[in-house]
Amino acid sequence: EDQVTQSPEALRLQEGESSSLNCSYTVSGLRGLFWYRQDPGKGPEFLFTLYSAGEEKEKERLKATLTKKESFLHITAPKPEDSATYLCAVQDSNYQLIWGAGTKLIIKP
Amino acid sequence: NAGVTQTPKFQVLKTGQSMTLQCAQDMNHEYMSWYRQDPGMGLRLIHYSVGAGITDQGEVPNGYNVSRSTTEDFPLRLLSAAPSQTSVYFCASSSGYNSPLHFGNGTRLTVT
Numbered sequence: 001e002d003q004v005t006q007s008p009e010a011l012r013l014q015e016g017e018s019s020s021l022n023c024s025y026t027v028s029g030l031r032g033l034f035w036y037r038q039d040p041g042k043g044p045e046f047l048f049t050l051y052s053a054g055e056e057k058e059k060e061r062l063k064a065t066l067t068k069k070e071s072f073l074h075i076t077a078p079k080p081e082d083s084a085t086y087l088c089a090v091q092d093s094n095y096q097l098i099w100g101a102g103t104k105l106i107i108k109p
Numbered sequence: 110n111a112g113v114t115q116t117p118k119f120q121v122l123k124t125g126q127s128m129t130l131q132c133a134q135d136m137n138h139e140y141m142s143w144y145r146q147d148p149g150m151g152l153r154l155i156h157y158s159v160g161a162g163i164t165d166q167g168e169v170p171n172g173y174n175v176s177r178s179t180t181e182d183f184p185l186r187l188l189s190a191a192p193s194q195t196s197v198y199f200c201a202s203s204s205g206y207n208s209p210l211h212f213g214n215g216t217r218l219t220v221t
Contacts, residue, residue: 004151031207032207034209034210041214042215043113043201043212043213043215044199045212046211087152089151095207096154097152098151099152099153100151101150
């Protein structure tokens with residue numbers, strides 16, 4: 001059965017303290033892995049798409065990487081405005097999206 | 110750029126009442142979808158549409174109806190509200206099957 005698991009559920013960091021969020025998946029025929037950011041009371045906002053193992057994408061303090069079993073969202077020197085819930089979704093061979101439950105990231109000044 | 114607009118933002122219903130959640134997009138996207146978001150769970154697909162006049166069921170369609178008469182609008186109807194339908198509902202659109210989704214800001218629905 002296709003499954004996406006995100007860890008940790010919540011992560012508290014000091015401003016400037018780098019870390020990584022994990023998205024592990026089992027899926028039949030990966031077409032793509034998506035990362036989204038969700039602020040409280042808002043809809044998810046697209047960050048990255050990764051298509052194949054070894055691929056990396058960067059945007060400001062965020063870098064997403066992909067292996068055959070998991071993806072990492074690395075956050076370098078985070079700022080309080082990076083606080084949000086980060087969602088991972090995997091698209092299978094039938095173009096169906098399977099979503100993780102998210103990681104709530106809190107950056108303390 | 111309005112993007113995806115959802116109304117209302119909040120709604121309280123009594124068990125058995127019906128209502129329609131509105132969704133409109135101004136990006137000329139063919140693909141539109143409805144999700145529900147519950148605490149501790151990933152987004153779950155309710156219904157989706159690949160173009161005007163075409164709709165299909167997602168993972169959790171029971172108790173909901175949709176129609177797509179225009180490219181822009183994709184309303185979600187709750188036929189007879191139940192407490193299990195208390196959730197946050199998101200409408201999303203995209204330009205293709207494997208393109209990123211653009212989400213509205215959601216409707217928080219409480220059924221008492």
